[in-house]
Amino acid sequence: MKPEPRDRLIVALDVPSVAAAEALVARLGESVSFYKIGYQLAFAGGIDFARALAGAGKRIFLDLKLHDIGRTVASGVESLARLGASFVTVHAYPQTMHAAVDARAGSDLRILAVTVLTSYDDADLAAAGYDFTVPELARERAAQARDIGIDGLVCSGQESAMLRPIVGPDMLLVTPGIRPAGAQTGDQKRVVTPALAIAAGADYLVVGRPIIAASNPSAAADAIVAEIAAASTAHKPPPPG
Ligand code: C5P
Numbered sequence: 694m695k696p697e698p699r700d701r702l703i704v705a706l707d708v709p710s711v712a713a714a715e716a717l718v719a720r721l722g723e724s725v726s727f728y729k730i731g732y733q734l735a736f737a738g739g740i741d742f743a744r745a746l747a748g749a750g751k752r753i754f755l756d757l758k759l760h761d762i763g764r765t766v767a768s769g770v771e772s773l774a775r776l777g778a779s780f781v782t783v784h785a786y787p788q789t790m791h792a793a794v795d796a797r798a799g800s801d802l803r804i805l806a807v808t809v810l811t812s813y814d815d816a817d818l819a820a821a822g823y824d825f826t827v828p829e830l831a832r833e834r835a836a837q838a839r840d841i842g843i844d845g846l847v848c849s850g851q852e853s854a855m856l857r858p859i860v861g862p863d864m865l866l867v868t869p870g871i872r873p874a875g876a877q878t879g880d881q882k883r884v885v886t887p888a889l890a891i892a893a894g895a896d897y898l899v900v901g902r903p904i905i906a907a908s909n910p911s912a913a914a915d916a917i918v919a920e921i922a923a924a925s926t927a928h929k930p931p932p933p934g
Contacts, residue, residue, distance in 0.1 A: 695896065695925060696896075698918050698919075698921040698922035698925060699724075699725075699726055699918045700726050700727060700752070701891075701896065701897050701898060701921050701925075702725065702726075702727065702897075702898055702900060702914060702917055702918055702921060703727040703728065703729050703754055703867070703897050703898065703899045703900070704721065704725045704727070704728055704729065704899075704900055704901070704904050704905065704914065705728075705729045705731065705756075705869070705899055705900065705901035705905070706718075706728050706729065706730050706731075706734050706739070706905070707731060707733060707734070707901045707902075707905065708733070708734060708905065709733060709734070709737060710734075710737055710738070711734070711737065711738040711739065711741075711742045714730075714734055714739070714742055715742075717905055717910065718746065718751075720910050720911060721904075721910055721911050721914060722911060724910075724911040724914040724915055724918070725751075725904075725911075725914050726751060726752060727751065727752040727753075727754065727779070727897070728746060728751055728752070728753055728754065729753075729754040729755075729756050729899055730742070730743050730753065730754070730755055730756065731756040731757075732756075732757070735755065735757060740755075740776070743755060743776060743777075743778060744776050744777060747776065747777030747778065747779075748777065752779040752780075753776075753777065753778045753779055753780075754778070754779060754780035754781075754782075754805075754867075754899075755773060755778045755780070755781045755782075756781075756782050757773075757781060757782060758782045758783065758784055758807055759781065759782070759783045759784070759789065759793065760783065760784040760786060760789050761789070762788075763788050763789065763791065763792035764792070766783065766789050766792040766793055766796070767792040767793070767795060767796035768796070770792070770793045770796035770797050770802065770804070771796050773802060774796070774797055774800035774801075774802040775800075777801075778802055779801060779802065779803060780802070780803050780804075780805050780845075780867070781793075781802060781803075781804060781805070782805045782806070782807050782847060783804060783805070783806055783807070784806070784807055785806040785807060785808045785834035785835075785837065785838055785843075785846075787837055787841065790804070790806055790837070790838055790841045790843050791841055793843075794841055794842045794843060794844075803844035803845060803865065804843050804844050804845075805843070805844065805845045805846060805847050805865065805867055806834065806838040806843045806845075806846050806847070807846075807847050808830070808831040808834040808835055808838070808846060808847075808848065808852075808856075809827050809830050809831045809834070811849055811869075811870070811882075811883065813827060814827060815827055818830060828855070831848075831852060831855075831856070832855070832856070832859060835856045835859045835860055836859055836860075838860070838864075839859065839860045839861065839864060843864070844864065844865055845864050845865025845866060845867055845896070846860065846864065846865070846866055846867070847867050847868075847869065847899075848866055848867070848868060849868065849869070849870050849883045849885075850868050850870060850871070850883065850884070850885030850889055850890040850893050850895065851883055851885070851893075853866045853868055853890070853893045853894045853895050854893045854894060857893075857894040865896045865897065866894055866895050866896050866897075867895070867896065867897045867898075867899060868885070868890045868893075868895035868897070868898055868899065869881075869898075869899035869900075869901075870883055870884045870885065871884065871885065871886070871887055871890055871898045871899065871900045871903065871917075872884040872885070872886065872903060873886060873887060873903055873913075873916065873917060873920070874886050876903045877902070877903075879902055886920070887900075887917050887920040887921055887924065888920050888921075888923065888924040888927075891921055891924035891925055892924055892927075898917070898921065900914075900917060903917070904917070
């Protein structure tokens with residue numbers, strides 16, 4: 694069962710201060726139920742803010758891309774589970790993924806793995822010592838994430854169609870790089886529309902600038918939710934009989 698269309702939209706709170714985040718959340722009101730907090734806000738008071746937002750009934754995705762020795766990853770994940778976060782990202786290294794999955798047991802926290810950073814190309818992987826192309830490494834790490842019991846993957850709209858057959862129907866695919874038709878792409882290179890991302894198999898869409906930089910952010914969020922709803926209806930299996 695997929696969540697309601699509104700609950701499949703995650704808005705990236707890519708702002709420099711808690712005051713700016715509070716103002717944005719107040720403007721978005723009931724239009725948005727799920728927020729992503731990354732390095733910028735997390736390192737400027739955003740962890741306490743995340744706790745408060747979770748206490749106010751919003752869902753929280755902490756995009757912290759954890760990676761350390763297993764014991765340190767595990768204790769960090771236990772703290773984030775107590776805070777009330779719903780999603781946290783880890784880099785898709787087997788030891789890191791094992792530690793995170795074990796540590797979230799018994800909580801509502803779900804672990805998302807980042808296979809290969811979207812800013813990396815084959816030359817970046819070679820420079821880092823890997824003898825894999827980006828798609829080869831993404832496929833390999835997706836299969837490892839599945840076998841370890843990771844809850845989902847962060848992947849581009851183009852990648853999700855390739856990764857869905859590897860991870861099966863139950864793992865969550867969370868897709869950033871979303872641009873409504875006609876929107877500015879900014880620095881994103883591999884963008885898809887909300888409808889295309891849903892059709893390619895995404896469970897959740899992460900949207901930053903098309904909402905937070907809009908003149909009317911809640912109207913922009915509502916329009917994306919409407920597009921998610923239309924795309925999910927279009928791809929529902931026909932009723933039996
Ligand atoms: O403003 P925009 O919609 O491009 O924001 C997308 C968000 O998703 C940003 O917070 C960015 O850091 C995040 N993200 C991404 N690509 C990834 C992982 C996360 O764009 N592979």
